[in-house]
Amino acid sequence: MDHFLYRNGALYAEDVAIADIAAAVGTPFYVYSTATLTRHFQLFDEALGFADHLVCFAMKSLSNIAVLRVLAQAGAGMDVVSGGEYLRAKAAGVPGDRIVFSGVGKTADEMRMALQGGIRQFNVESEPEMVALDAVARSLGKIAPITLRINPDVDAKTHAKIATGKSENKFGIPISRAREVYALAATLKGLKVVGIDVHIGSQLTELAPFEAAYAKVAELTEVLRADGHQITRLDLGGGLGIPYERSNAAPPLPSDYGAMIERTLGHLGCEIEIEPGRLISGNAGLMVSQVIYVKSGEDRDFLILDGAMNDLIRPAMYDAWHDIIPVVEPAPGTEPARYDIVGPVCESGDTFAKAREVAPMQPGDLVAFRSAGAYGAVMASEYNSRPLIPEVLVHGDQFAVIRKRPSYEEMIARDSLPEWLD
Incomplete structure (x- = not known):
């Protein structure tokens, strides 16, 4: 609509x-239509009503600060992938505790900026990034809240340039190595593990790839908890598509997406974060x-x-x-x-x-x-x-x-x- x-x-x-x-x-x-932006955000917010949750707008899709202000006033958090996006979110009035920092190449300067300005969590993509973040946090006398982005090796069945969840993609830590990387994170004094992050791609038009990835996240959550990690938050990324061509079948509704999340992950008692961009904007x-x-x-x-x-x-x-x-x-x-x-x-x-x-x-x-x-x-x-x-x-x-x-x-x-x- x-x-x-x-x-x-x-x-x-x-x-x-x-x-x-x-x-x-x-x-x-x-x-841009204010009414459409707020309506689409509300659909996602309502779809996650079964759990504590935060809908973070993936502002890489549209980053004008007036648009960000509209969504922030509606209750959205922000998903940022650069220092510039972080500063745009802050300029739009978004508090740090509603900003999630994603991206594969965070620099020490960007980490420092977010730690000093306030951040909900870093979605860490690799061991070198994790070690670098630990050093920056300790240099500032701070503790950085993190999730680790896990690559579940799931084919999102989308355009090759916007697929992110297969083993050959540059994103995340292979799920086969998740336990050892979480064990390393637990030894780093400047970090606090709060959950798991996953994102398999953009412009997905069916729920099956999401459900396959989230089933793996559910299993991993149980394993990591058994290893002694406090997994309280699941960041499920974004990626739900829109019908660009009106003659095509409509992608799943946010309500269908929320019901699938509840069915797959609701029993874990975790706070749920999602990061839609395209379907909102x-x-x-x-x-x-x-x-x-x-x-x-x-x-x-x-x-x-x-x-x-x-x-x-x-x-x-x-x-x-x-x-x-x-x-x-x-x-x-x-x-x-x-x-x-x-x-x-x-x-x-x-x-x-x-x-x-x-x-x-x-x-x-x-x-x-x-x-x-x-x-x-x-x-x-x-x-x-x-x-x-x-x-x-x-x-x-x-x-x-x-x-x-x-x-x-x-x-x-x-x-x-x-x-x-x-």
Whole structure:
């Protein structure tokens, strides 16, 4: 469910016409719905009502601090994977005891930052990281709460670039070595083991891989408790997918996911943490672009947009599908036209869709990319010296720019000349 609907032939974000935002801020831009963000968070929060729990938003999917503030006010914690994300979470008003620090390459400076600023736990990915964290914590006279991320060797059956739970992936500690690594952790005075962490991948559209991984976590919990470890918290990661292509079957609901967690792990009496990103933010955002030209090729027609792969890289990087719809609703019975929908960047990879059927379009028409809230703005770049595009937040009948488009002058001014070129 989202809050982007046609009214009287015009696409709206909640109670704001998309065309009005375009007139105010120019195109392309991202727009997010407060109502959708909070509704999706609440679905996860309700799904875990059977246990003490914390839903931590995976802010790598969307890290604008206004969005983070919306979710924090709704009760979310944050899952961060860098020092920059940690500082963004704090800037959004998230207390340290609601921030979980994940990621395979935490530096000593990042560890120090989080220990001094407050942290709920570190999800430790390797023995070298664990030893480094112990040294940093002891140097500060602090105890670092940790879970160890266990790689369960479960095939998530998702895109190879976003699978994280197989033995060949770079993430986590092999489950076969878990007991010895937990034994080592127990000897390090700067650490306190609080639980187990697992995350097998992103954009999963069925529950079976989750259940297979969580069954292994349940068994490991019993084994580690028998070894004398206090396992009180299970961090189950994120990864539940969204229906990018409307014709596809819908992925499981958060309620189904919560019921599976209760069935698999509820008997252990642990606090449950999950870290959804895409299912909270994906359908809460659109990218809006304008048609520059309609070009006739040898055997196809092209819609050339002012949005490009540097603004939304998912199609170029993952061959990802996004529904692309006109901002003005087509009249009933309108026959679709077929286009390759492309951007202006000098790359053949700057293609959003091939042979896509949409309503016939003209230069100046606006189109919206659905399900663009996750891994859209956060992965954008200034390739081809194209300024980052604005982000807009809608709340009811109000909207505000929450990241402005930099001017060319501001973008160029970040470069500097060495003195020998003056």
